[in-house]
Amino acid sequence: MELNSIKPASGAKHAKRRVGRGIGSGLGKTCGRGHKGQKSRAGGYHKVGFEGGQMPLQRRLPKRGFKSTTLRYNxxxxxxxxxxxxxxxxxxxxxxxxxxxxxxxxxxKVIKAGELSLAVTLKGVGATAGAKASIEAAGGSVA
Known part of the structure; x- marks a missing residue:
């Protein structure tokens, strides 16, 4: 195989659609846009979810719930x-x-709720100020 003999597979490349080049092309006159209306005009289109002035679905439905993604990991x-x-x-x-x-x-994180009488060493675990005081009072430590 030589660099000058490389070519794409048959059917992989096809001619670009040329609109507005006469009736014989099949895309002359209206260029495949039909007759009149917003969609036929240049620059005339609408935003996603637009329903022609009718109240869009995302605004008709009630707002419900929220789940924080940070709570999943804490x-x-x-x-x-x-x-x-x-x-x-x-x-x-x-x-x-x-x-x-x-x-x-x-x-x-360890929170201060309840009592602790064991000497516990925490590694890679946080503690609130009150919990830290309780752990240290019991003879433990927070690393």
């Missing part, structure tokens, strides 16, 4: 959950394995 657990878990070292993987946070969770 999770929180309580001091009571940590107490029940009973592990000395807690990270995100341990919490997922215990079923305390969903599998999709990326950011986990």
């Amino acid at each position: 999770a929180e657990i309580t001091l009571t959950d940590l107490q029940r878990l009973g592990a000395a070292e807690v990270d995100v993987l341990a919490l997922k394995a215990a079923g305390l946070v969903p599998e999709l969770a990326r950011v986990v």
